[in-house]
Amino acid sequence: MLSYKSLTLSLIAVSAVLMIYNILKYRSIYLLTNNLLEKKEPLLNKASRVHHLLICFFCIGYFVIFFLLLNDRSIMSDLLVAIIFLFGSIFVFLDITLQIKLFSSIQKKHQSIIERNEQLNKTEDAAIFTLAYLAEIKHPETSHHIERTSNYVSLLARELQKLPEYKGYLTERYIKDIVKSAPLHDIGKIRVPDSILSKPGKLTSEEFEIIKLHCEYGADILRTAEKKLGFQSFLRIAIQITFSHHEKWNGEGYPRGLKGNKIPLSARIMAVADVYDALRTESYYKKKVSHEICCRVFMKEQGIHFDPDIVDAFFRCEKAFAEISEAYYERQDDPQLKSQNSTIPIKPAFEQSNSRLAP
Structure with missing residues (x-):
């Protein structure tokens, strides 16, 4: 010792x-x-x-x-x-x-980093909307489409998040990314001829096949951006949305004919938001319909065009949808747009073959 x-x-x-x-x-x-x-x-x-x-x-x-x-x-x-x-x-x-x-x-440096990140996020959001407007700017009848659909996507995601089966998947990060990605869903339309996008009335079969390519065009654009970026970002979800937002729950959509849960959740959410806004917006090729008619359409298409769970989520927040739609809708007060389309025969969206439910 x-x-x-x-x-x-x-x-x-x-x-x-x-x-x-x-x-x-x-x-x-x-x-x-x-x-x-x-x-x-x-x-x-x-x-x-x-x-x-x-x-x-x-x-x-x-x-x-x-x-x-x-x-x-x-x-x-x-x-x-x-x-x-x-x-x-x-x-x-x-x-x-x-x-x-x-x-x-x-602590000061940490606060400075937070502020710079916020600035970068705002810059990123501005760049996303600028890019999305490239596909929208030539078509004034779809004014504010990307803002409205982003709001609709947020509402649907929040409603789904309340369900136990979605709570673990729909994290705050996922919801933030899907809302950020939503404006890019139609970016592929910049490669579709204006003569087809702006055509009043029914499309020919050949024209409809061309317009369907906007999903693949958009996904290709975003894949190129993701490859240049070099790391995984919200663009992964943006690619899913852009490529698959015209797929249908019963497998009869495009471009791949995916069915049910094989369609990415982000794209299934986008489909409801996109179609609702298309129905509520008057364009060169269709009249707008009332919120009540939209509700009937979703009820009819539940389990056919749309994911039943997402349609249920829509009905839980449909009043908020109507408020957003009315708040953004400005076309009735725009004399220029009225005069441009006064001689164009417009058909209701669900009465056309080769109809474009989304602008």
Whole structure:
């Protein structure tokens, strides 16, 4: 068993070794502190040097005490104890001061990063809407389509999130991404001739096949963007929506004829939002219909065109749909659009073959 003296010497030796390690590591801490600080502060630099010197002082003190005890020399005096306590207090004070300053700087940098991320998100959102408007800008009758459909998608996703079977899948991140992706659902239409997109009335079979290609065109555009980006982002969901939002629950949609749950959830949500807005918006080739007729259409098409769960979600928030539609609908008060289309024969959306339920 170790004697009292041996135990004391062992503790001092271990403390000295740890202090040497602290001295070696302190330089990296000092450099890190300077890098994190918003600006160089001479007073803080001096405090850091004093702090470093105190560590060295304590280390030397350990060795002095160790060798004095080893040689049975008396070392303790009131003055020495007072000096140790004084330097110990200074050491702790400087340590706390440096840590407060360091953490304060980290907090400021963290806040700065948050603000920059918010700016980047706003810039990203603006870029998305600008890109989406490329497919919409030539067709004023679809004014505000991308804003409305984004709002509808958000409503549907929030309603589905309340259900136990969707709660784990529809995370806040997923909902944010699907709402951000929604404006891009028709981006592929920039590659479809205007003569087809703006044609009043029924499309020929050949024209309808061309317009159906906008799903693949849009997905190709976004895949190229995703490849350039180099990491997974909201574009993964945007590709799903763009490619599959015209698929039908019964497998009779396009471009792949996917059926049921094989259609991505994001695209199934988009389908309801897109068709509702198409029905509620007057265009070159169809009249708009009332909210009540839309409700009847969804009830009829539940389990045929649309996912039954999403239609149920629609009926739980259909009043909010109607409010959004009325708030954005401006075409009745636009004389220019009225005059442009006054001579065009317009048919209700669900009375045409090759009808375009979505603009």
